[in-house]
Amino acid sequence: MGTAVITGAGRGLGRATAIRLAADGHRIVAVDLDGEAAERTAAAVGGEARRCDVADWASVDALAASLESCDVLVNNAGIWHFHSLLETTPESVAAVLGVNVVGVLLCSRALAPKMIAAGGGSIVNLASAAAWTNSPGTGIYPATKAAVISLTKQMAIEWGEHGIRANAVGPGLIVTEGTADRHSGDRSRERSRNIPLRRVGEPRDIADVVSFLASDAARYVTGQTIFVDGGITAGRAAL
Ligand SMILES: NC(=O)c1ccc[n+]([C@@H]2O[C@H](COP(=O)([O-])OP(=O)(O)OC[C@H]3O[C@@H](n4cnc5c(N)ncnc54)[C@H](O)[C@@H]3O)[C@@H](O)[C@H]2O)c1
Numbered sequence: 001m002g003t004a005v006i007t008g009a010g011r012g013l014g015r016a017t018a019i020r021l022a023a024d025g026h027r028i029v030a031v032d033l034d035g036e037a038a039e040r041t042a043a044a045v046g047g048e049a050r051r052c053d054v055a056d057w058a059s060v061d062a063l064a065a066s067l068e069s070c071d072v073l074v075n076n077a078g079i080w081h082f083h084s085l086l087e088t089t090p091e092s093v094a095a096v097l098g099v100n101v102v103g104v105l106l107c108s109r110a111l112a113p114k115m116i117a118a119g120g121g122s123i124v125n126l127a128s129a130a131a132w133t134n135s136p137g138t139g140i141y142p143a144t145k146a147a148v149i150s151l152t153k154q155m156a157i158e159w160g161e162h163g164i165r166a167n168a169v170g171p172g173l174i175v176t177e178g179t180a181d182r183h184s185g186d187r188s189r190e191r192s193r194n195i196p197l198r199r200v201g202e203p204r205d206i207a208d209v210v211s212f213l214a215s216d217a218a219r220y221v222t223g224q225t226i227f228v229d230g231g232i233t234a235g236r237a238a239l
Contacts, residue, residue: 003069008076009031009038013126013171015203019044020210020211028048030048033053033077035049070114072122078128080138080139082138082141093140116159120162125152129171131148152168166222167213172200174205188200200230
């Protein structure tokens, strides 16, 4: 097992993924805009921490320069500003595109050369069920996650000859620090009724599938998106 670099690893799905990939035997580099949160995750898994803004070219270049190798990259850092399209502001568009789309590109193009030098690697990008099932008031967020799915395919076709696999995971409704305010008791129960598996997700539901895609068990899988959403993208469970 080699080095796994996970962005947005300070909490939520990124932290759960760091814990899972560490259990798989990877050496973890926990990356986050919140340096203290990254330190906490690194301490929990015996790994290293880096403070980095994935949307900033110089910050990502400094991250890459600080790493000897990268065998697995999980582009997990993501943000959302929920409002209607009519309420969209230039600042909001720049911020959400910057982290969710440009950030995925920056980290991948900065770290892919290390994978190429080592003969290959695995990139796992966090998309979203929202790329497939839009909801009112989610602004540009679903479009950024659709872009992640397209970027994932682009990486797969451009870097496959170097042994790099690129795949995406599309979470459904997962309770994390970032989404907790939308999962209060009654709302969560109401939402669960519409999910085929009748429950919202837990971070480990996502981390287990990231682990699979990062592993040799997925050695012939590239350019794919696996929706880990309890069936949300299959349709509504109730009328
Ligand atoms: N939780 C869900 O229900 C859900 C559903 C679909 C997709 N996702 C995606 O999964 C990913 C993780 O979601 P989460 O719920 O764990 O989020 P979260 O808000 O709980 O955690 C996100 C982490 O990313 C870090 N981060 C934010 N901007 C950053 C930047 N510019 N550079 C580096 N780090 C940055 C934050 O500091 C935070 O630690 C995101 O890409 C999100 O869009 C989540």
